[in-house]
Amino acid sequence: xxxxxxxxxxxxxxxxxxxxxxxxxxxxxxxxxxxxxxxxxxxxxxxxxxxxxxxxxxxxxxxxxxxxxxxxxxxxxxxxxxxxxxxxxxxxxxxxxxxxxxxxxxxxxxxxxxxxxxxxxxxxxxxxxxxxxxxxxxxxxxxxxxxxxxxxxxxxxxxxxxxxxxxxxxxxxxxxxxxxxxxxxxxxxxxxxxxxxxxxxxxxxxxxxxxxxxxxxxxxxxxxxxxxxxxxxxxxxxxxxxxxxxxxxxxxxxxxxxxxxxxxxxxxxxxxxxxxxxxxxxxxxxxxxxxxxxxxxxxxxxxxxxxxxxxxxxxxxxxxxxxxxxxxxxxxxxxxxxxxxxxxxxxxxxxxxxxxxxxxxxxxxxxxxxxxxxxxxxxxxxxxxxxxxxxxxxxxxxxxxxxxxxxxxxxxxxxxxxxxxxxxxxxxxxxxxxxxxxxxxxxxxxxxxxxxxxxxxxxxxxxxxxxxxxxxxxxxxxxxxxxxxxxxxxxxxxxxxxxxxxxxxxxxxxxx
Amino acid sequence: xxxxxxxxxxxxxxxxxxxxxxxxxxxxxxxxxxxxxxxxxxxxxxxxxxxxxxxxxxxxxxxxxxxxxxxxxxxxxxxxxxxxxxxxxxxxxxxxxxxxxxxxxxxxxxxxxxxxxxxxxxxxxxxxxxxxxxxxxxxxxxxxxxxxxxxxxxxxxxxxxxxxxxxxxxxxxx
Numbered sequence: 001x002x003x004x005x006x007x008x009x010x011x012x013x014x015x016x017x018x019x020x021x022x023x024x025x026x027x028x029x030x031x032x033x034x035x036x037x038x039x040x041x042x043x044x045x046x047x048x049x050x051x052x053x054x055x056x057x058x059x060x061x062x063x064x065x066x067x068x069x070x071x072x073x074x075x076x077x078x079x080x081x082x083x084x085x086x087x088x089x090x091x092x093x094x095x096x097x098x099x100x101x102x103x104x105x106x107x108x109x110x111x112x113x114x115x116x117x118x119x120x121x122x123x124x125x126x127x128x129x130x131x132x133x134x135x136x137x138x139x140x141x142x143x144x145x146x147x148x149x150x151x152x153x154x155x156x157x158x159x160x161x162x163x164x165x166x167x168x169x170x171x172x173x174x175x176x177x178x179x180x181x182x183x184x185x186x187x188x189x190x191x192x193x194x195x196x197x198x199x200x201x202x203x204x205x206x207x208x209x210x211x212x213x214x215x216x217x218x219x220x221x222x223x224x225x226x227x228x229x230x231x232x233x234x235x236x237x238x239x240x241x242x243x244x245x246x247x248x249x250x251x252x253x254x255x256x257x258x259x260x261x262x263x264x265x266x267x268x269x270x271x272x273x274x275x276x277x278x279x280x281x282x283x284x285x286x287x288x289x290x291x292x293x294x295x296x297x298x299x300x301x302x303x304x305x306x307x308x309x310x311x312x313x314x315x316x317x318x319x320x321x322x323x324x325x326x327x328x329x330x331x332x333x334x335x336x337x338x339x340x341x342x343x344x345x346x347x348x349x350x351x352x353x354x355x356x357x358x359x360x361x362x363x364x365x366x367x368x369x370x371x372x373x374x375x376x377x378x379x380x381x382x383x384x385x386x387x388x389x390x391x392x393x394x395x396x397x398x399x400x401x402x403x404x405x406x407x408x409x410x411x412x413x414x415x416x417x418x419x420x421x422x423x424x425x426x427x428x429x430x431x432x433x434x435x436x437x438x439x440x441x442x443x444x445x446x447x448x449x450x451x452x453x454x455x456x457x458x459x460x461x462x463x464x465x466x467x468x469x470x471x472x473x474x475x476x477x478x479x480x481x482x483x484x485x486x487x488x489x490x491x492x493x494x495x496x497x498x499x500x501x502x503x504x505x506x507x508x509x510x511x512x
Numbered sequence: 513x514x515x516x517x518x519x520x521x522x523x524x525x526x527x528x529x530x531x532x533x534x535x536x537x538x539x540x541x542x543x544x545x546x547x548x549x550x551x552x553x554x555x556x557x558x559x560x561x562x563x564x565x566x567x568x569x570x571x572x573x574x575x576x577x578x579x580x581x582x583x584x585x586x587x588x589x590x591x592x593x594x595x596x597x598x599x600x601x602x603x604x605x606x607x608x609x610x611x612x613x614x615x616x617x618x619x620x621x622x623x624x625x626x627x628x629x630x631x632x633x634x635x636x637x638x639x640x641x642x643x644x645x646x647x648x649x650x651x652x653x654x655x656x657x658x659x660x661x662x663x664x665x666x667x668x669x670x671x672x673x674x675x676x677x678x679x680x681x682x683x684x685x686x
Binding site for chain 2 (some may be wrong): 429
């Protein structure tokens with residue numbers, strides 16, 4: 001029997017507390033109002049983050065942040081003034097007709113702002129010029145307001161998206177392990193039964209993990225967060241493309257599907273665990289046969305539900321975009337993460353002396369899976385990317401254009417982490433038997449696939465406002481702590497070696 | 513100097529494995545073992561070094577990748593950078609996704625074929641090569657171990673008869 005080491009338990013609690021603080025901080029610092037968002041935008045502009053076209057006309061590069069903020073109020077004041085200037089309507093209209101002045105006005109306005117205070121400027125300016133400027137500022141203001149609102153929503157989404165990516169990632173790791181477990185059962189693999197209890201321990205996280213994700217989706221349908229813009233009736237009212245999809249993409253059906261999938265996965269998890277434990281005490285192989293049939297049925301359900309799940313929970317954050325191999329792509333990503341997690345936890349338990357019959361051949365097999373599925377992920381990543389890049393159809397390619405422009409390092413960095421590094425390091429047979437190599441490769445693979453999910457969710461929800469800061473790291477730490485707590489608690493419940501599995505003897509003596 | 517060898521025949525791979533281990537323990541030099549099918553663990557029991565063909569293959573793969581990259585960079589980017597359907601031919605990296613299928617296939621092609629040719633060369637296999645089979649039964653259902661004769665021949669024959677051999681022959685080699 002495994003005993004949860006108190007150090008690890010403390011670590012899990014520390015991770016959760018630090019995580020909550022990080023997430024809480026990011027919720028606390030997210031802008032509550034449009035004005036706060038505008039202040040953040042103004043502060044960002046001089047950090048060289050996303051230059052917006054309408055600012056270039058009215059801002060001089062030498063502006064300090066304070067001047068910037070002052071400018072925002074200045075523009076607003078000017079607009080009010082513009083509305084007041086009703087007795088100068090004629091001058092306004094006159095200046096409208098002179099388009100050449102319109103073109104040159106921003107430059108003049110720019111220097112004026114830089115040199116003079118607003119009041120002095122307003123007094124000194126010629127009435128006609130002033131009215132014209134007001135008009136110009138008015139147009140700028142509309143555009144600016146639209147931009148500010150856009151950024152405001154992105155910044156508001158940021159802490160939610162951070163929690164969502166981490167919650168989804170850890171839940172899917174657990175689901176990936178469940179799929180691997182079912183495959184091992186259905187394939188009657190002779191090497192893996194000594195690892196079944198480890199896998200069952202990891203899949204125990206599926207229950208709290210999937211429920212958290214489900215609550216997150218319910219919260220979205222109730223409009224507490226806006227990660228799924230198709231849930232927003234105002235957006236749908238103006239969007240014909242989403243309207244066409246609303247038969248599928250609507251809150252009720254969305255939640256029903258989620259409930260069915262999560263219910264199905266948790267049911268199989270509980271069922272297979274029960275049969276596995278029953279087989280230990282049984283005198284015949286009835287439970288084993290049941291778990292075999294259960295695994296086969298689950299795999300059919302899984303591949304359908306997984307595919308739809310990836311459309312619902314991940315692809316629908318970009319409701320204008322679609323890709324046919326997306327389900328497979330998501331599957332490959334969390335499947336390899338799941339296998340890596342099995343390898344890491346097995347190595348941890350082995351190093352503590354709990355897994356008597358696990359030898360380097362078992363580790364070698366897991367490492368081969370890590371290697372192979374990493375390549376499979378890359379194959380799907382590239383197939384999805386290359387087909388869209390090659391055809392360059394506007395409705396498809398925006399997805400990648402956005403990512404390459406704004407997420408260049410994460411987008412290509414994950415290919416290095418998920419493909420180049422594991423392929424080069426795990427290609428060697430001797431390396432696949434060395435614990436420290438597996439741990440190192442495993443950590444890189446897990447981080448790489450976290451970034452993969454980050455790349456799937458963030459561009460649609462926070463756009464170019466992304467950053468891996470307190471919220472993102474906090475969310476990962478929180479779910480990591482929860483994951484460790486749940487998984488290792490489940491491991492303490494039953495012996496780590498299945499007793500009467502028909503293939504257990506073969507597995508104990510597995511040698512490659 | 514006469515060059516005598518023993519041909520020891522077995523009819524079971526488990527007996528063969530045991531015999532190989534005993535022979536090794538008794539420090540008799542095993543020249544060669546002929547089997548009708550691969551016997552798992554035989555190479556380890558004989559003490560053969562690991563094959564390095566995988567390393568060779570990896571290097572061939574890198575060569576293939578280099579050939580593909582160099583070829584396409586020269587043809588598509590350097591020599592005649594045409595605009596073909598709007599594909600950016602300004603630099604290799606800009607048009608790389610279009611070249612990846614070729615790069616992949618060339619890597620696999622070089623790795624596979626050169627490795628196979630390496631195998632043939634190292635194993636000295638080619639068409640019209642005279643078969644080196646010492647006993648026709650070894651391709652069907654018998655296992656043959658060839659051991660060099662040094663010192664007492666009779667003692668050696670007795671030793672191998674005790675290892676479960678179905679037949680022990682002393683052969684003058686060449």
